[in-house]
Amino acid sequence: MFEHKPQPGWIAVEEFLTDKVVHPDGSLQRAVQSAVDAGMPPIEVAPNAGKLLKLLVQMSGARRVLEIGTLAGFSTIWMAQGLPDGGRLVTCEYLTKHADVARANLDAAGLGHKVDIRIGAALDTLAALEAEGQEAFDFVFIDADKENDSKYLDWAVRLGRPGTTVILDNAVWEGAVLEPAMDPVNAPGIISALELMGKHPQLDATVIQTVGSKGWDGFALAVVR
Ligand code: SAH
Ligand code: DHB
Ligand code: MG
Numbered sequence: 001m002f003e004h005k006p007q008p009g010w011i012a013v014e015e016f017l018t019d020k021v022v023h024p025d026g027s028l029q030r031a032v033q034s035a036v037d038a039g040m041p042p043i044e045v046a047p048n049a050g051k052l053l054k055l056l057v058q059m060s061g062a063r064r065v066l067e068i069g070t071l072a073g074f075s076t077i078w079m080a081q082g083l084p085d086g087g088r089l090v091t092c093e094y095l096t097k098h099a100d101v102a103r104a105n106l107d108a109a110g111l112g113h114k115v116d117i118r119i120g121a122a123l124d125t126l127a128a129l130e131a132e133g134q135e136a137f138d139f140v141f142i143d144a145d146k147e148n149d150s151k152y153l154d155w156a157v158r159l160g161r162p163g164t165t166v167i168l169d170n171a172v173w174e175g176a177v178l179e180p181a182m183d184p185v186n187a188p189g190i191i192s193a194l195e196l197m198g199k200h201p202q203l204d205a206t207v208i209q210t211v212g213s214k215g216w217d218g219f220a221l222a223v224v225r
Pocket of ligand 2: 043
């Protein structure tokens with residue numbers, strides 16, 4: 001019955017929802033602007049997705065969060081806001097420039113004391129975390145180079161424990177999961193990770209499609225058995 005009327009778009013609806021419900025604080029708004037000012041790509045999660053990460057951290061009672069892919073620290077701030085006093089977040093970032101911007105944003109948000117930014121290729125950092133004998137992570141957010149998504153999933157299981165929550169960003173990639181030629185670099189990594197999530201004996205998973213300011217995408221969510 002609506003097809004003959006002009007429709008509001010996904011982005012306008014997202015702005016309405018964010019304004020009415022999500023309420024990102026000033027530190028989060030400034031983190032987004034800082035990335036623009038530094039010439040970094042605008043590929044942070046949407047505010048409603050960031051708030052979901054915060055709420056999932058809270059709902060799961062996580063005290064130790066692992067993030068793969070920091071950028072300017074937007075998702076990092078959201079998740080750190082969901083941590084209890086004494087909670088800890090380790091985030092992996094390849095580029096020093098991104099880590100520097102994120103560090104400034106986390107400090108300005110009053111969350112710097114909770115967050116350890118590890119600079120380097122995440123696969124190296126993850127191996128180092130294991131070698132250090134770090135306590136298990138309760139919550140893992142994977143959002144870096146999609147080619148390594150399957151390896152990151154394996155690491156999430158390895159560095160987690162039964163009950164650990166695992167979130168994988170960019171699980172739909174504008175539909176490229178059905179047409180990998182759209183993005184031969186990233187799509188195969190995403191597809192492999194989804195296949196692994198569906199068959200991994202230690203993961204129980206689902207995937208949600210999303211639309212909005214970040215286009216057509218989605219996220220996968222799993223719990224470690
Ligand atoms: N989670 C962030 C967005 C991350 S964008 C947010 O939502 O706010 C992806 C980030 O992963 C970029 O900063 C990129 O530099 C970083 N990255 C890419 N490959 C990486 C690798 N191999 N190891 C660590 N970080 C990597
Ligand atoms: C890109 C990466 C992301 O993690 C994302 O959420 C959106 C886009 C990218 O590399 O283009
Ligand atoms: Mg992402």
